[in-house]
Amino acid sequence: MEILEKIPAFVRISGPPNSNFLVGYPGISATMPRIEGKVEIRPGSGYTAPVAISFVSIGLYRKETIHPHADGVISGRLAAPRKELRKLVAKEQRLYQCPAGMPYEMVMAMDLPFMLMIPVSGSGSEDILNVPPASLTLPSRVAETYYELEVSVRQGHTELTKHTFPVPITRYDTLSSFGMYNRPETQERVSDHLVTLCMVLERWSFGPNDPVEVSVRLTPNPDWIVKARKVSISKIVVAIEEHITYNPQGDEPSTKVKQLTSKKEVVGQKLPESGYETRINIKFPAKELRDSDGYLPPGKPAFPLYEVSGFTTSATLYKIDYFLTVKAHMSSCRDITLRQKIVVSPFDYKTCHDELPAIQEAAQVAYRIGQEGPRLPAPVIIYPSDTAMLRRVNMTKVGNERKLIIQ
Structure with missing residues (x-):
């Protein structure tokens, strides 16, 4: 069993179909800005080797860095070191917990839906301070703000592993069309x-x-x-x-x-x-975003x-x-x-003006969600003992061998 605990799990995040993780418009509270998606866990070694999972959680973190002297040349003395800040933005959610009395469960695959609400401004001034600023990196990285979804996974008695996924966030409360x-x-x-x-x-x-x-x-x-x-x-x-x-x-x-x-x-x-x-x-x-040849460079x-x-x-x-x-x-x-x-x-x-109909539509959708309450799909967990386990992981049995269906 200790060997099974050491088999690493493959972790990734997928957003809603044909959409990004970010839903709504940050900075506009009527659109209920949020991050939707699901955490997918698969075997990290082979296709049919189960992995031991104790619990899974997810949170959104903001990282800020500043280095005021990074854009200049300082001679004769050392520059001040880069200052960093890391802060939890959206409340961390536990997506899975193995049954009480068990150190872990052996699973073949997990799809764990989640919804993280991004703070919005309210009537009190203290709420405005909690609205996350937009993602930004200035020239020479004199100042940066970026966001990461952090998935924490514990596999049995092994150490906690953390997987980070960048999420760009843009604020829409400064549109010039308002x-x-x-x-x-x-x-x-x-x-x-x-x-x-x-x-x-x-x-x-x-x-x-x-x-x-x-x-x-x-x-x-x-x-x-x-x-x-x-x-x-x-x-x-x-x-x-x-x-x-x-x-x-x-x-x-x-x-x-x-x-x-x-x-x-x-x-x-x-x-x-x-x-x-x-x-x-x-x-x-x-x-100018394009290079001298007229191409857009790959973005971060x-x-x-x-x-x-x-x-x-x-x-x-x-x-x-x-x-x-x-x-x-x-x-x-x-x-x-x-x-x-x-x-x-x-x-x-022009872009600000063209964005207004989409903002109004997002506000209507958010109003319905606020009235009915957020609904998430049920988690999907596939165990090695499931009868249809092979097909659910895109495999089949040919004779005594397990093969991918694509073969």
Whole structure:
């Protein structure tokens, strides 16, 4: 019996037919985001050698890593080591437990369905913090978030073996097609009591290659009109910045700022008494996914392919924010800078708009599941003593030999 305990089991996970593990839309609680599938256990040696199974469990884990100095060259001193975090996201489920009083059961095959619910935001602010951030890896791996399904299997008295399977997760609560991101945002600032800079952003969620249009207006102070006439507008610069904050909840948070793109409008004129108004268009930068030959490189199983290097997200070890800045360069008056926070989505506006019907359909399906309760198929366990055991493992008996049916 000890020899049978040492025969390893082959473990894999399969999702629903014609579907991925991930069902629903993470970040949108109405769709009841969840991971569905089944754990399949088969003999690891040969086709008909049974394996000893004591119990099987599954859980979803999130792993985060940061290395703020990985994208730079540091000479003369050692860089800080990479910091890692591992956290259970979906509550671990025990899918199988052998009967009491028995160390294990001998099985030929096991199909164990499971459903792991992904946390969603609720009415309390503490629930929002538990919503898992999207899978993401930044250039040079300065920050990473990825997810793994971990299946734990104990075979008799042997040590617990763990099998991991990557699961990419995308958040959908930052889609630029949502109405809350299509409300105008306005900011104003006064310089030297002479000039007021006003910017208006009609929408404030953007994806790769989305147009960003900002209205800029410079107006003189009518109470100081004599001095305001001396002000000249040199240029107006619009830029998009990426702010990565490492250890945002720690004692010593640090932020790195990177300018993604900018556009300059040269004015070169006196500030009119009626004010100066302009509209500046800038395109949000996109990352080229194809190589020089026009082919898509093989992606990493833990990370989806995005057309942006990063997007708005907040994790435990890091967070990424984006800002639109408008700077008016003037003479006879101090320059004025406005900074407006924007949301960056992994998808462009057309993709976001096309995704809305599927989100609505997923919400209807989730509502029915919530009313009726989740239903899973019954587990399938095949024992060596089953009369139809050979056929259920795609084998048959020819004379005194066991052969695969395909033969």
